[in-house]
Amino acid sequence: MKLPTDQQSRNRPVAQALMQALPEGMVLFDDDVTSRSAGIWRTDTINARILIRPRTTQQVSITLRICNDFQQSVVTHGGLTGLVESAITTNHDVVLSMALMNEIEAVHPLERTMTVQAGCTLQAIQEAADSQGLMFPLDLGSRGSCTIGGNIATNAGGNRVIRYGMTRDMILGLEAVLADGTVVSSMNLMIKNNAGYDLKQYFIGSEGTLGVVTRAVLRCREQVTDSPTFIVGINSFDQLSQFLKHIDQAFSGNLSAFEVMWNNYYQLVTTPPALNKAPLSPDYAYYVLVEAMGASQEQSQLALEQALEKELIADAVIAQSETQRLQLWGLRDDVAQVFQFAPVILFDVSLRISRMEDYVQTVNAKLADSFDHYQNFTLGHMGDGNLHFAISAGDGDAHARKLIETAVYEPLREIAGSVSAEHGVGLEKKPYLHLVRSQTEIDLMRRMKSSLDPNGILNPGKIFD
Template sequence: MDTVTALRELIGEKAVLDAAELAERPAGIWRPDKLRGEALALPRTTAEVASVLRWCHAHGARVVTQGGLTGLVHGADTEPGDVILSLERMREIEVIDPRQRCATAQAGVPLQALQEAVEPHGLMFPLDLGARGSATLGGNAATNAGGNRVIRYGMMRNMVLGLEVVLPDGIVLSDMNCLIKNNAGYDLKHLFIGSEGTLGVITRLVLRLWEAPLSHNMALAGLESFDAVAALLKHMDANLGGTLSAFEGLWRDFYRLVTTAPAQGRPPIAGDYPYYVLLESQGADPELDAQRFERALESAFEAGLLADAAIARSESDCADFWALRDDVEQVFNGGFPLVFDISLPIAEMEGYVDGLAAALPAAIGEHKLWVWGHLGDGNLHLAIQVPVEAAERLRPLAEEQVYAPLAAFRGSVSAEHGIGLEKKPWLPVSRAAGEIALMRSLKQTLDPQGLLNPGKIFDPA
């Protein structure tokens, strides 16, 4: 019996697409190519996921799990013979518990859907990123997503209380509890968070919720030096009493890119400063928090940390500020962007970026470099725009300039997007040989046939 027929018998005729049907579907929201594979399964429940994996395990079929296809490191790429397991039909938010402040949801729920569902309960799910409308909770967990508010709430790992996971052989591992404190042996969920679908398929999650903030204050500031940027982070965090929720950095060229045509954004302040910072504070007292936020900015001016700043006076202003930061599509205008996601100590950022800017002309020739990111937690995004026709030839040369210097201060080649296929050659920059060997041992133990998302993160031993 062929794969498509077998899977249709397991989960239904309309729940499995054949190779011709799936070839009409895009391989990712940022990509022009189409999916490749032998079959695409669309289960609705954990039991159906388990039945698909059990059959694939018995017949030696490779399986690649897909969520919202918003990744940037080719972590969900497939080959013609693969079975694609899409969780797009698993979109039920099962429980929202205001007393325990947790939510239970299937893995295919889009991030934004959960954010909106908890709002009427006076709660918030603080993970937030530009692809919120498409990225799924299961994908967020599988890649340990970060986003805009890591400085206050941490990565996705900090927000997951329980998981239900299907192992490669179809066995279901379920630990769906709402406990923040649970030291009863190994915390197995952390094996699967950040594993990029190589160890198991996350099908359901219990997620921690927070009380929704009652105040929201934002400003966009221009600064004359990177020393002032670092000092401003410490100053605002110290003066806002734990309410600083975002500290986003934008280098001048990126700020100009998103505030001039064809971009829709308009500059709240002049575009002449070398650095810009987007500041956000969330609190519980609208009047007092606004006063404290403005006093903190005033004292930063008095200390010579700020050159200029615009303060948001409404939620509309806040949305406009965030729109500037999130308008990363502008890096696609006029060429092909090689996009990078790294983390490094804040003290090393200025020297690192300056060194990269100095090295790129000789290494790759004509290009444009834009830098922005979640500076408060050490995460920078880089886009190196090159001519479309030269992109694949220049990619390895650009990667060398971006990744190799990180080894000197134990920076990470992936702050929040994962490794996938794209960063696999550079994993040793951030992980020691012993660490990679242990990763391989875990993969071998849980997936001895190497069927689940094969070839991602590292090669088999």
């Protein structure tokens, strides 16, 4: 006779060991786990049957030690906003949810650092910095849900990379728990520290496969007094590239966002059912949202007048208030409009700016060869060489998916681009990693994995097999 599912989970030896070692209520089973969403923009729920909600590093350590002893696979969950299936579980996995490790431990305004637990949301961190007259520069559309642990594990990029770099550039130190329960505390508080290997780099961008990040020291910045923001319409890619150079020079190091929207994306987010108002005519080939943190409105005005004189841009609208600034950002952040065209696949690639125009044309030509109809909404952090596609073509079956992925990823090999600019690899891009990483590189990644996690219990099967 088959036991009811909940009995099967609770009777697994690993479950009993976890229940004995952890406080009551910290281990959840079956319906309490499988009723939870598997992630943002997903329709499925968690497959795993056991979920742990630790509050301390010690409890993470106990959990991993027990799981390692039982050779039990563990998938760490942050805010579940990742977009590459890197937090997906099977029904044999144990989920380690960091949601309750959400304490802001300390803010040091003089040193401009903050110490946090890994389950803090990015927005909570931004607000804590703000309340002390500081700024934490990382910013993503998912800020209300994503966690700093997830940002670290994916080395998230976002809107201000051109000025402040990726998450990697904002982390001074961190604490991580290894697969066997060892706590590696590398909570460095200084900007400079070259004493041996920089151990935090092992964990940044490793998608939960090398350790569980439990705490971090963040590098904050002084708040800026003004952030001039505007949107421009541009007619050709050549003008677009020249405008990037012009505006970067004009702002002398203050350019903090250069977000390009291709015409079809701009039309999508400014046409009902989208609620955004169109600030510019819908006829330009490209639209760029520009932000320059720390620059002045006068600098913006002058830079735009010069760009108009040089015929780099066709039109521009400058935000005159905080409300208008947020409305302009609302266009860039309203990516969810692409789901009107479901099934849709999201892509996040990077390549040299000089190759971008030809590359987009190549992808679209390949899509046109394979499908009678397709939509490819295109946008991206162009200043970072990062493009996003939201492609809807075919009926969503595996064959259509393969054709679309091949159209996007294959051309990257020749131009030395990357299948992931900022979202990571997860399960989704695993089959394409070899296009942009050599066998030697992948072998070294495997050696690092087996030295830190010899039983392969941490997020198995993600990034590579």
